[in-house]
Amino acid sequence: MxxxxxxxxxxxxxxxxxxxxxxxxxxxxxxxxxxxxxxxxxxxxxxxxxxxxxxxxxxxxxxxxxxxxxxxxxxxxxxxxxxxxxxxxxxxxxxxxxxxxxxxxxxxxxxxxxxxxxxxxxxxxxxxxxxxxIRTPAATIDTELSGTVKMRRAEPADVDSVVELAMIELEYASLVGASVPRSGAADLKRHAVRVRLRTKSGPRGIRRGDGAPQGDPVWLAERNGKPVGLAECGWVDADNHHSGHRLGNGLWGYVNCLSVREEERGTGIGRELMSRVHEDFATAGAVGSYLYYNPANPLSPVFWHRQGYRPLWTLWxxxxxxxxx
Incomplete structure (x- = not known):
């Protein structure tokens, strides 16, 4: 038996x-x-x-x-x-x-x-x-932006902009995936964003002793000084982090949230943000990057596949x- x-x-x-x-x-x-x-x-x-x-x-x-x-x-x-x-x-x-x-x-x-x-x-x-x-660093995506858009790392003073864009993504995801709209969601996001933006450190300084993230890369896209896109990312060392149970060993970049204002979608902002993110991951020596997306979302599966990602695990x-x- x-x-x-x-x-x-x-x-x-x-x-x-x-x-x-x-x-x-x-x-x-x-x-x-x-x-x-x-x-x-x-x-x-x-x-x-x-x-x-x-x-x-x-x-x-x-x-x-x-x-x-x-x-x-x-x-x-x-x-x-x-x-x-x-x-x-x-x-x-x-x-x-x-x-x-x-x-x-x-x-x-x-x-x-x-x-x-x-x-x-x-x-x-x-x-x-x-x-x-998951995505391996070998994937290369050409980007072409329409108009003048500036990409930069978010600073502590950008908390309001980051939270606003993150809430746009959360509200959309609650219609097509696992996310749940709850009272107080903006406050929870605000606290998490403040911690992410509080300090800057290298990718090996992934977590403080209390488990809070630090040094996570957060990127903003701006058109005429107005934030129009967000890429909120992080680092995971699969040798000592619980997510490593579902990834191969090594340092991985994690894409927690990509959000673009509805009126700006289709202009190349999301592609350019991810190009910067992937360059950042590669420079740090990441073996690859990973994220979660919702198959029922009419936008994200096609977008992420074009960025070189492919499904590894499905959450049923x-x-x-x-x-x-």
Missing amino acids: TSAQQLLEIQQARFRRMDPALPEAYPLPRGGEPVMARLRDGEPVAGLTAHTSQPPASLASLWSTRETYELFPLLGEAPREGMDVLLHAFRRQVERLRAPEADSSCLVTWPSRDVGASRALLDHGFVPLSCLA EIRPATALR
């Missing part, structure tokens, strides 16, 4: 054959609750589940439901049937936990190229709300958690 460890090893070998850019280790939560199921031939599949609660006034609550039930499957060589029977078992577990109807979700993050598992997730009611996409969600079938 195949053990959970053997399922993990078989699955990881299959992942690496399917997409060499996937990390060597599949992330599993500490202290997760086990879930088990069996295939038609009696062979087992397994997984761990984790329940996360977001405080009402937390920054994370802007892109997540308050209550999240996440499944980490171990399917071996049976992505479609294994995911199907495991999701049935996951649903029974969520029912036992009495997940709330409001502001809750079930989540499975799975390699984007594993389309057999995708079919099972769709059949159980999940939708691909977000993708983690169902809201509320009780809708899992």
